[in-house]
Amino acid sequence: MSNAAPEVDTLVSSWLTVPDVAEALGVDVVKVRSLIKDRALLAARRGERNVLSVPAAFVLDGAVVKGLPGLITVLGDAGFDDDEALRWLFTPDDSLPGTPVQALRENRGTEVKRRAQALAL
Template sequence: MGRDRGNPRQGSRTARPGQPGYRLSVPDGRLVPVTEIDAKIEALVPAWLTLPDIAERFGVEVTRVRQLVKEGQLIAVRRGENRALHVPAEFIGEDRIVKGLAGTLTLLKDDGFSDEEMLEWLFTPDPTLPGTPVQALRENRGTEVKRRAQALAV
């Protein structure tokens, strides 16, 4: 069925007690400094929105946006000096989450991807799409993105 990746959430937590500041790099099993993972994500994701920014765009309370993150419909990461939660701007349309994103996140999570791995996959160019999976979702080509996400489980 899916890749044997151990605990699917392991990649987003401190890898082992006594080694704070490191996360387990699931694909190769090595410990990686959090800053290395953060730098990789920063290089891939061009723009970010804070949860209050999204709440204002959607016309809802910030608690509703936090709930969307908790439910897995959005991915939020801590960044910046104050380590506030931020969501990639490309996940947000005019007044809603980009169509197909929540289902794609569910497929990836079910395959054991950490939040960081999902972001990396969504923002890495795929010449067969063409573009990145998140660009394809924004262009209403979600079927192809989901097909590729499902193929990862094989």
Template sequence: MEVLNLPEVAERLGLPINRVHQLLRDGQLLAERRNGVLVVPAQFLAAGGVVKGLPGTITVLRDSGYSTEEILRWLFTEDDTLPGTPIEALRGDRGREVKRRAQALGF
């Protein structure tokens, strides 16, 4: 999985770094620490910004008690019924199905 440090995310989104920090605080993006550096999966970004449907999916999973690590694992785990991974489905404009599955995890 390709990851980007926060300055790279800011550059790709055309935003100041403090706005990227705000996206993380608001749950619009997720980051994990690797070798002491916060990184964001590159697949979370699209040409127009954050992948459509990702912030809502993150919110649903967080509200269900999932940790950042668990959300990242779920988003990048192959699901033959989608097919592919949930993040690939979000990128392929199948966000409604991904969100439905995320909501079902909470019950």
């Protein structure tokens, strides 16, 4: 977790604070911090007050988007830090189409994971 790079802040249109993520997932703040620590979710510090925030797109229907934790692991194995992973997840890819996170939200995780695995080669 780091301070959000300016380009990441531009790519990610909506962020949730840790308490907001906890409410959306129906868990406590400690669980959300654990998900971030375990890299099941990515977060960045944002704004003047350095508030820990998670992209809102990572939460869907009261749960972490299906396939996201595994994809974060694949990106980490490919050498991506949190900012690079966030940048990759939210950068439009014409071959998908859309962004990798949109594809995950639309249950097209296999395509996204395949692209992420190719990055490690």
